[in-house]
Amino acid sequence: xxxxxxxxxxxxxxxxxxxxxxxxxxxxxxxxxxxxxxxxxxxxxxxxxxxxxxxxxxxxxxxxxxxxxxxxxxxxxxxxxxxxxxxxxxxxxxxxxxxxxxxxxxxxxxxxxxxxxxxxxxxxxxxxxxxxxxxxxxxxxxxxxxxxxxxxx
Numbered sequence: 293x294x295x296x297x298x299x300x301x302x303x304x305x306x307x308x309x310x311x312x313x314x315x316x317x318x319x320x321x322x323x324x325x326x327x328x329x330x331x332x333x334x335x336x337x338x339x340x341x342x343x344x345x346x347x348x349x350x351x352x353x354x355x356x357x358x359x360x361x362x363x364x365x366x367x368x369x370x371x372x373x374x375x376x377x378x379x380x381x382x383x384x385x386x387x388x389x390x391x392x393x394x395x396x397x398x399x400x401x402x403x404x405x406x407x408x409x410x411x412x413x414x415x416x417x418x419x420x421x422x423x424x425x426x427x428x429x430x431x432x433x434x435x436x437x438x439x440x441x442x443x444x445x
Contacts, residue, residue: 350445351443352443368383399417425444426444
């Protein structure tokens with residue numbers, strides 16, 4: 293009889309606290325979900341998102357090469373247009389290049405343009421930083437000097 297009474301009391305205790313346990317569990321899961329959802333860093337994994345971030349007029353902050361360091365003036369810019377041409381104005385000189393964002397979303401291929409026609413001789417640059425306000429691209433090739441361009445909007 294005592295064991296039956298103990299089992300009955302335990303079952304009653306568990307059923308009475310089950311709703312409290314479920315509420316607490318629900319609250320904990322809700323907090324975990326909220327932290328996971330809002331603490332994730334904003335990334336642009338698809339090329340359309342990266343392309344949309346890239347295709348703007350950027351002010352040149354600096355251009356760093358092996359033997360050259362140029363600090364951009366207020367007039368200097370890189371204009372990544374939606375027609376996949378890059379229009380540059382650096383140190384009172386204009387230039388035009390074609391560009392392609394590769395499927396890895398981390399590599400930009402630049403092509404020379406001669407008489408309005410793209411020449412298929414690409415130079416690849418790695419995208420080091422790309423966000424709403426900054427673009428930093430650089431080379432990591434042993435054949436070319438390490439170059440790094442820093443741009444801002």
